[in-house]
Amino acid sequence: MKLKIKNIELERVIVFLENLDFRGPKSVNRSKITNFLGQQLEEVAAGEKTIQEDYKEDRKQLEQSLKDYYKETVTVEGDNYQKGLGVIKSKIKELTAEECEQEFSGNDAYALSVLYEAFDLDNEANEGGEE
Incomplete structure (x- = not known):
């Protein structure tokens, strides 16, 4: 599993992930991703600064x-990030499920x-027949 985020989207994604409620090992694994x-x-x-100067x-x-x-x-991948990516992917699935009341x-x-x-959850839901 890997995660690709455009440079322009990095800051918003980091802030969002840091504000999600994770506890214990899930929090640690999420932090590995946000630190990276x-x-x-x-x-x-x-x-960006170099380009502006040039x-x-x-x-x-x-x-x-x-x-x-x-x-x-930016791509997040590799063995060190698999647990963190899995934790985040599960949370995104949970937050985008129809039953989720959070706005x-x-x-x-x-x-x-x-x-x-980025996690291609739209295709994953369609392949699973969960439309």
Whole structure:
């Protein structure tokens, strides 16, 4: 299992995951993922700064370069992250189930949607015949 998040979506996803209620080992495993994403966000910010410095004289090139950079993705995968990804995927399934009474708006709703798509839960539900 792996998770791909666009650079532009990283911060909202991290904040959303950190605010979800996990306890014990699930919290620890979630933190592995958010810590990794946080490190990636720092690298994205450094890259953004470099791009701004490189193209400070060319506004059009700057805007295009940043637009392309924000579309790039960070991938979370590997044995160290499997439990954390599983915990998060289960929580996203739970939060997007029809029975779930919890409502989301703004950045939280956006982040939930990003994670739902990143875990390909729409196809998973269709393949399972759970429409």
